[in-house]
Amino acid sequence: MYSEKLMDHFTNPRNVGEIPNADGIGEEGNPTCGDVMKISIKVEDGRITDAKFRTFGCGAAIAVSSMVTEMVKGKTLDEALAITKEAVAAELGGLPPQKMHCSNLGADALRRAIEDYKGRKGAGPA
Numbered sequence: 001m002y003s004e005k006l007m008d009h010f011t012n013p014r015n016v017g018e019i020p021n022a023d024g025i026g027e028e029g030n031p032t033c034g035d036v037m038k039i040s041i042k043v044e045d046g047r048i049t050d051a052k053f054r055t056f057g058c059g060a061a062i063a064v065s066s067m068v069t070e071m072v073k074g075k076t077l078d079e080a081l082a083i084t085k086e087a088v089a090a091e092l093g094g095l096p097p098q099k100m101h102c103s104n105l106g107a108d109a110l111r112r113a114i115e116d117y118k119g120r121k122g123a124g125p126a
């Protein structure tokens with residue numbers, strides 16, 4: 001039911017934690033299940049140089065968090081904003097249909113973290 005890649009990111013999640021003095025923080029809850037994900041990012045010269053997460057959620061949500069924080073590193077803010085939940089799920093080798101809602105958290109928490117960064121910089125909402 002789950003790909004090997006997804007199981008790897010679930011059992012050995014990358015980028016767990018919180019960045020001290022983060023440039024942007026985004027938190028998103030999933031109304032379907034009540035799970036919550038928080039992503040913090042570091043931004044230098046318009047690029048995301050680091051990203052970490054804390055997720056209170058299911059295995060798929062943890063794998064999504066791990067993958068999305070890997071995917072954004074080195075990306076410009078616009079490139080990061082273009083990451084969709086479908087892209088994250090595809091990178092994980094797909095999610096079962098009943099778990100697709102879990103990938104919402106990753107893309108949405110990331111978007112909020114970028115909006116938070118832009119707000120702090122006075123650049124307006126994303």
Ligand code: FES
Pocket residue numbers: 030033034035057058059060061101102105
């Ligand atoms: Fe809540 Fe997966 S069941 S995010």
